[in-house]
Amino acid sequence: MSIKVSKISKVYGSQKALNNVSFSADKGQIIGFLGPNGAGKSTMMKILTGFIKPNEGNVFVDDIDVLKNPLEAQKTIGYLPEHNPIYKDMFVREYLQFQASIFKVDKSHIEICIEKVGLIEEAHKKIHQLSKGYQQRVGLAAAILHNPTVLILDEPTTGLDPNQLVEIRQLIKDLGKEKTVLFSTHIMQEVEAVCDRVIIIKKGEILVDKKLSTLKENKQQVIEVTFNVQVDQKLFNQFENLLSAVNNQENTWQLTFNSTEDMRSKIFDFAQENNLKILGLTAQNKNLETLFREVTA
Numbered sequence: 001m002s003i004k005v006s007k008i009s010k011v012y013g014s015q016k017a018l019n020n021v022s023f024s025a026d027k028g029q030i031i032g033f034l035g036p037n038g039a040g041k042s043t044m045m046k047i048l049t050g051f052i053k054p055n056e057g058n059v060f061v062d063d064i065d066v067l068k069n070p071l072e073a074q075k076t077i078g079y080l081p082e083h084n085p086i087y088k089d090m091f092v093r094e095y096l097q098f099q100a101s102i103f104k105v106d107k108s109h110i111e112i113c114i115e116k117v118g119l120i121e122e123a124h125k126k127i128h129q130l131s132k133g134y135q136q137r138v139g140l141a142a143a144i145l146h147n148p149t150v151l152i153l154d155e156p157t158t159g160l161d162p163n164q165l166v167e168i169r170q171l172i173k174d175l176g177k178e179k180t181v182l183f184s185t186h187i188m189q190e191v192e193a194v195c196d197r198v199i200i201i202k203k204g205e206i207l208v209d210k211k212l213s214t215l216k217e218n219k220q221q222v223i224e225v226t227f228n229v230q231v232d233q234k235l236f237n238q239f240e241n242l243l244s245a246v247n248n249q250e251n252t253w254q255l256t257f258n259s260t261e262d263m264r265s266k267i268f269d270f271a272q273e274n275n276l277k278i279l280g281l282t283a284q285n286k287n288l289e290t291l292f293r294e295v296t297a
């Protein structure tokens, strides 16, 4: 087992940040740790990486008892803390050399990591000269320098622009091919794009722990479609697997189907048959979205 958290509770003063949290992860999983601000994500990660102690419970990483042997455990853990605390006045290589010396890592490994995170072109610059996305890459490079088997990334995509987001998500996916990754986010779409599994946490308690594949088996499909004219609701009755049709605004309908087949092409046929034009058509993955809203609302 790569990660094993059992019955962790953490209290700050009178406030309970984590309440009896348990989960475990096999090798090679990418887990999205999803929850609103203040849910306890960072606290859990600091405990997992041995930086703070819980009031109760046990944590094992790669079968090492983190509470008893934090330094030993940290050798197998790569950690990118929230807000990526890097020394921005340093050059990229200089910073990574500094980190490598702390971890007692062979300096030859630095270039491998620079390549892995796509930093070759920027590695001669000072960190503050880099865009936020590239600064995140420096943080990721530092986290994987000692070749850890488990990666703990605390909101690695917060504050990135849309292009950087896509790049860092892809990088996390690539790293996940050889490592167990736990990363926190409050963006549900991020979990869908990157993870095998989602753990939703709120007010210090785990509310959902599911593989994304089981969420996708849920057959409900929601499609929002805008026609050029108003459509009589009765027309939709020809869809046998229609669960509901809601007229959101003027000519826009939210149609919910019970189907694993992509209903967009059927709606296109429907429009043609009824002499309608489609001005907009989007399929939503209702499953994770509704789940997140239901449990965190």
Ligand code: ADP
Pocket (backbone or CB within 6 Å): 012, 013, 015, 016, 017, 035, 036, 037, 038, 039, 040, 041, 042, 043, 044
């Ligand atoms: P998240 O990372 O999900 O936003 P945190 O783990 O940072 O959540 O925080 C969980 C709760 O614990 C919050 O209510 C936060 O205010 C509180 N908290 C976190 N760190 C401390 C601390 N050092 N002292 C007191 N309260 C804290």
Ligand code: MG
Pocket (backbone or CB within 6 Å): 041, 042, 043, 082, 154
């Ligand atoms: Mg946090």
